[in-house]
Amino acid sequence: MDDGNSITTKLLTLLNVSATKIGKRKRTDDEFVPSEKLNKRKSATFADSTVTFAEKENVAVVTAVEKNESSTAGASAAEDKDELDESEEPSSSSNKYEAHFGLNPSCLSESSRASVEAKSWKTSREKAGKLGSVILSIPQNSEASTSCTTDSDILDNFKTPFVTRQSKQSKNYGELQNDLLSTLSTRKDLYLTSTPLEIRRPTREAIALYALNHVSRKRRRVLKNNERLTKAAKANPDASPLEDVQDQGFTRPSVLILLPFRSSALDWFRALTSHTPPPAYQIENQSRFLSEYGLPDGAVDKLLAAEPGTYPHDHVETFKGNVDDNFRIGVKMTRKTIKLFADFYRCDIIIASPLGLRRSIEKEKNGDYLSSIEVLVIDQMDALTMQNWEHVKFVMSHMNKLPKESHDTDFSRIKPWYLDGHASYLRQSILLSAYETSETRALYNTSLKNVAGKIRTEKRWQPIEVPAGIDQVGVFHPSLSLVLISCQRFVHFDCTSPVDEPEKRFRHFTTQLLPSILKSAVQSTNTIIFIPSSFDFIRVQNYFRKSSGTTYTILSEYSTNQDISRARQAFFKGDKAFLLISERFHFYRRYKIRGVRNIVFYGPPDHPQYFTEFLSHPFLDEGVEPSDVTCKVLFSKYDRFKLERIMGTEAAVELIKSS
Template identity: 35%
Template sequence: MGSSTDPYHLHYEREMSESLLETLTSPKPYETQQLNWKALGRMVIHLPAKVDRKMEKPKPVLLGETKEKYVIPGTLPILKAGIPLVDYGVKSQLCTNLDKRPLSDSSTQTAEELLSPLQHEIFSLANEYRDIYYPEMNHLNSDEIRTVYCLHSLNHVMKSRDKVLLHNAKLKKYKENGQSTDDVEFRDQGLVRPRVLIIAPLRNSAVKIVEKLASLLLPVKGQIINKDRFYKEFGEEKDEEDKKENKKSYKPEDYEAVFTGNTDDSFRIGISVAKRTLKLYAGFYKADILIASPLGARTLLADDFDFLCSIEVLVIDQTDILYMQNWDHVLHIFQHLHLQPREQHDTDLGRVRLWALNGYSAHYRQNLIFSSVALPEAAALFSRRGTNFAGKVRVENVVLPSATTVCRVLVQLPQAFHRFPTPTAAQSADDRFHFFTKKILPQYRDLLMSNTLIYIPSYYDYVRLRNHLHKEEYNFGQACEYTPDGKLAQVRNRFFLGKKRLLLYTERLHFYRRLTMKGIHHVVFYQLPTFPNFYPELCNLLQDAFQNPKYRGDGSQTCTVLYSTYDAQRLAAIVGSQRAAEMLTSDRPVHLFVSGGS
């Protein structure tokens, strides 16, 4: 592919016009349009607002061999069909390794033959350096998505490397021939070497990413440097293997997919890429790709943040798990991107791209955010922290009735959804608390309402409610992610026997442990769960099989849910988009669902 049409060349080897810069730094940099593709579905496309195109004459500065040109603001994406993957600007070595079939000619393989429909669509967008927010990842398609962003990251790093090596060779040749290099300017680098940052939650995710990078980059004879050390530090721990043998309880598939292997959440590793080698544990300023957990990056940021100043491709994988860990750490990384470096780190400033020296790197950075649930926090990060001139694509599909999780409630259970009024998102926590303590909680003083589990997604809400129940002298137990195992077993037993009438249960505890809580007669969702599948999981714990034999089958079980207009996404994922819209706009504040039963 000629450099004039290569997406890498078009995105990174041109300067930014003043009018485009003005647009991107304005309060409303983007205009939105919608588009539908077959695998991704409905996409909201953000493109830079129309730039005033008074023909700005490009200055005819010699930049290597090309005349300097300005970057072109993003336009509506078009899905190409029937074109070899090589012609997308993908290195032939990567195409060959992507094609696992023996004896096939990868130079003519079309993108559709080498990639699944979902991969083809995501790759087409990523390859044009657009930002992507895809909130429909799951344990079945996560490997496909990982393949795409690893392919894109390696392709990016290899093109950058080739450009630097080519220019090095030219400079060397000039010197050997005694030519002056004063007039020659090769601007092909950032302020520091790391170009790709992949943020992932757990060490087991890092193993999958490194294995994917290796399978795409290395032919059979290729080599991974420091491989043994990597598996020793990132592979399964010995007690993990013992755990497998002693495993009694059943856990859902999605839980197993996340928590199998090394689940340590503090790590960082630098990787340098050469043609036939992948060097793990490269020093951060000698690495091309950095893989880190938010905690692993944050502990380093206290002393040094220069390694984040030239990130060109930023991937956030399994964003929903990062949200469960500590979202602050993720925001902290974003606040430290593209800051003025404190040291030079052996950089030849004569070869740093002008847009990087001018401090425009944020407009060139691509953000790829993948999540299994639509999180308002991730959407805010995507819209506020990205000003990529190539535009942004947010996948936003409606939840059809067939995909709702409320359908998976198997027990016969009346579910009352209570809408409470609140004027702003900031005010909603207070309004929820007052509504709950005044309207809902007093009903649970009644003797008939024993064995009530109150599910609370936010830890702050949990603390506030716990303090209130103490003050009002309720008979209640508490189970959160910080409760020691012994205490947890004790409170579960007391709740099961009816000695504790109420049990406060946090979402994080459920996320990390997926406990089968027994003896629940009534469940209250103080707020809807972040993960829609938790809703039926908890409702189905009201089955007879999980009850104390003494209390079986009086049929008076209930489920109560609190929601407001600011829970729209969570509500849609559980009851479906159309029904959620009706429940949010209807005059009636209470909606009743009855599930199960013959």
């Protein structure tokens, strides 16, 4: 992190302005016209009654042309005032927002920042209602609240229709949403480590409501300060500008929602607009959005059209609709309008995929629109890990950085902690995943620096169901710390460092596990080798290619339909003894493989249901007995997340301890 002098130097180089001199003030609001003493523009356009960051203005005496246009400016300013009057709430309900995102956040101090950088956290277990048991982490020497819940502070114009909709749904969903909003209102980071399919919609709607509330509060503060500036300038044109009107970031976007597919963006669009129904709000460019983010006219979704049971339910929910993973869109909130496809520097919410943002940043060589993100949402992290996690890390590396350009910003209105380079310590991150992986936990541990604290939910997994036909001979046995399936077991290899884990796994597989398989006449044919990591998959494939006397074929995420058909047929007929399958292939395709008698997991799968699915594949063929099937799983202590989803939390812990 840069020190104070370095940050000041960068800002002076970038801006070359002085925010304290009235002669060099810049405006960020091209739709609000201050009094004559604060404005030099010859004309103004009022598209809607919200704040943008489009034109810079130097303060000077207004010209005669501006005076002739004062009636138009007054009408627009009146609309802004009406908005404040119509939805003004008691100041006490906005204290939580101001305490965290206001001028002087109470939790932001030198000691709290130092604790975050040193990864010095005080942790405790708490209960958060329907969210269950959570791990609460607060920076050492921090004044942040040690509570994981508080009263939610949602504006009445959002809360009233939301409560009405809640009355029409399941009571459990309503309680979950209320507990989620209470937790988010603490402004702490939140990591939901287990979001089953059945709670995705209510969870998404609650977070969308929170995001809209955040945007609305920020915009209302800007409009209120605009009004104060106008009144102050009219009362005393020669007075110095107000000192407490810092209410903005470097750029306008304050909410970023990262998603894996366009269909996910469509789901979030529906969640956002569920809180802004017509006629209160109008949606611009909705037809274009539905066309680009839905399926083309006349297209049939084969997943939805297939007979029930053809594809697993989770696969249908993940891949139905438009699954393009390259997209980005800006959403602008105004008084009564939601504008889609808004310019990034004029929008409030950015909805994008990590790939879409990365391509945009690399093309423009600039990611300044991420400099002022205050609420970050990353949904379906389990699906993002099946894409390219490097894209997520790339986007995170560009979050809350000092901008490279000024973007016509009024620097006298920027919050002090932005100028100090401390935005990342106040950003609130909301992470959602169906299950935990090492990548998602690492993101939580290293990239979330919120000095208000962070919350991670806990889940104790139960053993998954063993497929029919194996359940009589395959049981989870915690006391023995192994899983018996047709007299086979999990195979442990020693490893003391996660950095060395891939190398030691490969060495154990090639020097011990695979040679023992090749020595067996039964296990050296009709054998599937399931490989979770794409890097490991390439490595094992290269090893098989160089090994003589071993026939094999592969199924990867890059296999064409023709490749898949050829590989499956060769394996089923016995022309190929081994079939190498990557987890990403199964994630995207979900094929049932016939001809399987032996299953080798190079590592436990991230998706626990894949374990049972592959164990069920041998029984697609007639006459197969459980005793004909063998299964081996290679694991280390760093596979705990994966093991507990298969064996159950208690059995996985016992297995790792005994190993």
